[in-house]
């Protein structure tokens with residue numbers, strides 16, 4: 001029997017190689033060329049007005065914090081409301097800028113709960129980071145409304161959200177900045193890269209300097225176009241080496257062509273899971289918010305004795321994952337306030353295999369195995385109670 005992995009990326013290899021070959025033949029693998037083409041294609045795909053291609057979404061989240069902090073003159077220690085159910089990058093980005101992550105609780109979609117956000121707002125709150133877990137929009141619109149009401153900036157960690165639409169429109173329009181990941185196991189695979197999309201054109205112009213060590217490419221271009229003195233570019237401030245390159249952008253251009261088709265298949269997989277796991281005792285399916293056409297980066301369920309269930313599934317060569325452990329369990333966040341719903345979910349949630357190489361029979365095998373393991377586990381628990 002074959003192993004069923006959680007994630008396996010699919011690349012259109014011949015098309016990707018043609019893009020990469022073009023870069024190699026031209027002798028242009030860095031910023032410019034394909035990165036510009038990919039930014040243009042991405043803006044067209046999402047309808048977002050600005051996009052800057054990066055070497056990762058982690059870099060993008062950092063830049064989102066850095067530029068908003070600078071523009072709006074936030075002080076060190078100012079607060080950013082965030083979720084405990086996310087990948088490490090989200091909250092590291094807040095800390096890179098000496099801002100203070102304040103954890104709010106999640107709702108039934110495992111995304112930030114607007115009511116919990118309201119309770120966490122103080123005089124020092126400056127922003128909210130919303131993570132669309134698994135591609136779900138959760139209550140993003142209500143969160144955007146809170147941000148407007150309290151004059152807070154909204155940062156969308158859209159690492160899972162390539163192709164997620166809300167009432168027909170691609171996500172990202174409701175936030176001040178949206179950051180997408182094109183890491184290999186995300187919905188639009190490259191190897192590693194990301195996109196930062198600011199709503200404000202000035203911040204979009206600004207971020208292009210930050211991703212290339214503070215070098216002002218406008219003065220660079222001006223000088224270069226005079227023919228000589230290319231070394232007379234200006235450096236306006238310290239910056240980072242965060243921009244993406246043409247090899248990744250070339251692969252991204254290919255993946256972008258297929259992402260809607262691929263996401264439709266992910267939703268097909270999700271509907272197979274839903275129909276087979278519906279009303280199964282001991283298995284709770286994490287719902288998708290109404291109006292959300294979900295990228296279906298993940299299909300998540302909640303079970304008791306999650307770790308034992310996963311270990312049993314592993315013996316059957318089925319390898320689910322966990323997205324994520326409650327971040328406040330990490331030693332570095334031990335002083336954080338408890339978020340009860342996130343903490344409870346963290347011990348029970350499980351992501352079932354979700355990728356394009358899975359067929360109907362694989363999903364059937366995962367479901368049968370899961371149903372059987374959960375049933376055995378509950379008989380075992382009952383047995384223990386009697387004894």
Ligand SMILES: *Cc1c(COP(=O)(O)O)cnc(C)c1O
Pocket residue numbers: 055056057058059086087089090131157159160180181182183192193194
């Ligand atoms: C993958 C991921 C990131 C980081 O993306 P990279 O491109 O690998 O830096 C950030 N946030 C979430 C929720 C992610 O899943």
